[in-house]
Amino acid sequence: MPAGAAAAADPSAAAEFALLHRPSFSIRKKIALSFSLCFLLIGAVALASSLILRGIEERLYFLESADLYTSHIQQARRYEKNYFLYGTDLRSALEHTRQAHGSLRGARAEVQKVLGPRTYQAMLRHLEQYRELLSRLATLPAGAGEKGAIEAELRSHGAEMVAVALRVVEAERRTVWRMLRLSKQMPIVALVVLLALILYVVHFLTRQIVAPLGRMVANARRIAEGDFSPILPARRYRDEFTDLALAMNRMIHELDRRQEMLAESQKLRAIGTLTAGVAHELNNPINNISLTAEALLEDYPSLSDEERLDMCRDLIAQSERAHGVVRNLLDFSRQREAHMEPLDLGALLRQTDKLLSNQIKLARVDHRCAIASDLPPVLGDKQQLAQVFVNLYLNALEAMGEGGELRVSAELDPSRPGLVRVTVRDSGRGIPDDVLPYVFDPFFTTKGAKGTGLGLSVSYGIVSEHRGTISVASRVGEGATFTVHLPVAELAVAAPGVQSSAQASDHPNRP
Numbered sequence: 001m002p003a004g005a006a007a008a009a010d011p012s013a014a015a016e017f018a019l020l021h022r023p024s025f026s027i028r029k030k031i032a033l034s035f036s037l038c039f040l041l042i043g044a045v046a047l048a049s050s051l052i053l054r055g056i057e058e059r060l061y062f063l064e065s066a067d068l069y070t071s072h073i074q075q076a077r078r079y080e081k082n083y084f085l086y087g088t089d090l091r092s093a094l095e096h097t098r099q100a101h102g103s104l105r106g107a108r109a110e111v112q113k114v115l116g117p118r119t120y121q122a123m124l125r126h127l128e129q130y131r132e133l134l135s136r137l138a139t140l141p142a143g144a145g146e147k148g149a150i151e152a153e154l155r156s157h158g159a160e161m162v163a164v165a166l167r168v169v170e171a172e173r174r175t176v177w178r179m180l181r182l183s184k185q186m187p188i189v190a191l192v193v194l195l196a197l198i199l200y201v202v203h204f205l206t207r208q209i210v211a212p213l214g215r216m217v218a219n220a221r222r223i224a225e226g227d228f229s230p231i232l233p234a235r236r237y238r239d240e241f242t243d244l245a246l247a248m249n250r251m252i253h254e255l256d257r258r259q260e261m262l263a264e265s266q267k268l269r270a271i272g273t274l275t276a277g278v279a280h281e282l283n284n285p286i287n288n289i290s291l292t293a294e295a296l297l298e299d300y301p302s303l304s305d306e307e308r309l310d311m312c313r314d315l316i317a318q319s320e321r322a323h324g325v326v327r328n329l330l331d332f333s334r335q336r337e338a339h340m341e342p343l344d345l346g347a348l349l350r351q352t353d354k355l356l357s358n359q360i361k362l363a364r365v366d367h368r369c370a371i372a373s374d375l376p377p378v379l380g381d382k383q384q385l386a387q388v389f390v391n392l393y394l395n396a397l398e399a400m401g402e403g404g405e406l407r408v409s410a411e412l413d414p415s416r417p418g419l420v421r422v423t424v425r426d427s428g429r430g431i432p433d434d435v436l437p438y439v440f441d442p443f444f445t446t447k448g449a450k451g452t453g454l455g456l457s458v459s460y461g462i463v464s465e466h467r468g469t470i471s472v473a474s475r476v477g478e479g480a481t482f483t484v485h486l487p488v489a490e491l492a493v494a495a496p497g498v499q500s501s502a503q504a505s506d507h508p509n510r511p
Helices: 003-009 011-020 027-086 091-106 108-115 117-139 147-224 240-302 305-333 345-355 357-362 382-400 455-465 489-494
Strands: 341-343 366-371 378-380 405-412 419-426 469-475 479-487
Touching: 027 091, 027 108, 027 117, 027 147, 091 108, 091 117, 108 117, 108 147, 117 147, 147 240, 240 305, 341 345, 341 382, 345 357, 345 366, 345 382, 345 405, 345 419, 357 382, 378 382, 378 479, 382 405, 382 419, 382 455, 382 479, 455 469
Parallel strands: 366 405
Antiparallel strands: 341 378, 405 419, 419 479, 469 479
């Protein structure tokens, strides 16, 4: 059979197929990706800070060179002015010009990087022309006619060099201050971005880890309440929670199988209890058959045909009576697949009364069963629901011992439309408050070695599978009342999930 067809036939296989056939994106990868993003952000901030600091360092080195260059140019201009005013020597001016040229050449790479090659070449050209003019001026004899023209050119080149140097220094200082402000603002911006990223990572991991954990907890609670439907995929990708869901689905499958086994074992126990009553119930017709048969055998010659016919009819009636007792027991004990169909709940309760009539008589219990005349059919399996009511009857009889009152009623619940309510009320010893929350737990019993603790648990599972609810109310010394709600057949067929959402709210005592 193809995998898809097998999955469609088996809900557990379908769930496993759906869980496994998804693209894989593990939680480990998600966590690694999240922290990698944080690392990349921190690395980017560190790299940007390093670049900014390196830029500041380069700018400061350039400013140092520019300040030195500007200082030499200004000194050369000062000596140049002294020459024209006082006729002093130009050697100091030439020396400062030479030093300015050396400073500009030494900082060539930084100047070109900051100002560009074109500006650097322009500064170098002005400086060389200025130096050449100073050299020419120093070699001219006193009173030469060229002196005025050279003076004008010197002042032009000198003013241009100083102006360019001052502009460059001022611009670079502003750039350094901007970079310093940026370096101070970057940690704050980085912290804000990192906080936003951390919040996103927390949200992402919460969605990827905490939310699936919450779903798994909800699934565990659902399983604990008897809902053994398999876990289906809720997200697009497959991760470690997929393995957990697969393990839980296998556990659900095993629990469902073992639940059926426990239900059968509880049924066998109930059959054992019924057998004692059936033995008494069969004794009467068998004794009557034996006595009538002996009388017929002994008095046959002296009996008239009419008397013989009456005795034969009596034998047939008693045989039918015994056959009915055995048939009821077989109907209850016969193992078969669940078959959901509209059921007459009143007839089922009457059949339960008949099946347990001898136990009720032996226990000397005052029993009354009130069934509403307008009771609609419910959707269910006759044998399974019969097991539920037999368990409730037997629990009530055991709780009362000898004597007491057993009241059973079936009616439409006026407070919950679409539901039939069956109550089984006894006047027994009651259930203590500290025990009441655990009465539906498997293997929980207050009967010691006499009980298995499965009756109410199995009943709870059966009622849940019928999309119904079962609850208990009790006070010590005043008896207990078990209430079963089952959906009306028409509503259950029209909306199969109508009762599933109300199930948990109707079970205050279910842990």
